[in-house]
Amino acid sequence: MKKELEPLIQLDDIYGVIAASTDGIIIESATRKEIDEETAAALTAKVSKEVADKTGIKRNVLSIIKGEKGYLIFIIKKDFVLGVIGGNDINLGEVKQILRKVAERIQGILSG
């Protein structure tokens, strides 16, 4: 599973990639910068749950949250959420494209 995250973690200015269950438990993660993976997984799952619950759309929603110092980007899939944390210099278009592909692959693995 870790191998699946490589295309994302190798991109410019990415701090970390986390695949978590919808209740915030880490499935797999990879980091390049010191981030608290458990907190990141929990928060990503929490925000994605908020989005899913409030909008009623529970899968295939890609969210880009921009803060002053960087991005939290995640995609909600059926059984998990895949999130990326990065700095202001990431290439958003590239990250989105690869995030979708990686999420599809992980979904395939989990559906096994």
Place this chain on the structure above:
Amino acid sequence: MDNDGLKSAPGSIDVMISLADLYIQNNLLDQAVELLSGVYNENPEEPRIIEKLIELYILKGNETKAKILLQQGLSVDKNYKGFQKYMKLIEEEKTADRIREEIAEAVEVREEVIPLEELEEKKTLAEETKEEQVEKVEMVEKPMIEVPEKEVEENVEEEAGVDPIKRVLSRLYEIDEVLGMILSDETGLLIAENVRVNIDTEGTGALLSSIYTETVSTLERLNLGGFDYIIFEFPRGVVLTLASPPIVLTVMCKKEVQEGLLLLKAKGVMNELRNMLGV
């Protein structure tokens, strides 16, 4: 021939203001706003109409709109007494309730109240076809106010009507895929909306504010700094939420929208709204 008879007939404006006063006395504030909004569209620089609309929005409890109209009125005529009066009330930091009380008292003591039937009759006259209005104006030898043709066209093009916030929001419709915008405060209360689709704007605004609040704390905990924006790519559309506390702007679009263009335009609109609202 000037095709805007109402603009050139000061008497018609007096009638409309008197009718609006009567509506106010009867607590029919929405009807008064509707009536004057139409007159305002024809006469966007008429201080008496702007003043009356300011009064109405204060009575309706919409201070934001009242302030925007006051700003606009001051740009038309900064020495107009009616605008000075509201400026003073605001400078004295009187609460909205106190201002409302003062307006209500003023409305009560107005001496000449025209009976409703008579006002409706005058209103009907004022709303006759434009050609007939011009003929009437010529008959009583009232001076015509020349309006450049271009200005008339621009006024007609103002699809958002009297609400200056809606007018700014409508600039986002330059992007074809935009379906609507909601402006709310951080707690989810609706400030303004301009939508082309049938949705519950109040509910949607509240819902997105709730997501926004959750997001703000998440960004802080992840050391990603203050909130800038969120883009949601749903299977059938895109939603952008921008915030500049205390206002939150949400734009709903078709999924084909170019997000970079959307973001640039929306940030421009947000800056304009911030300046307009003084936040």
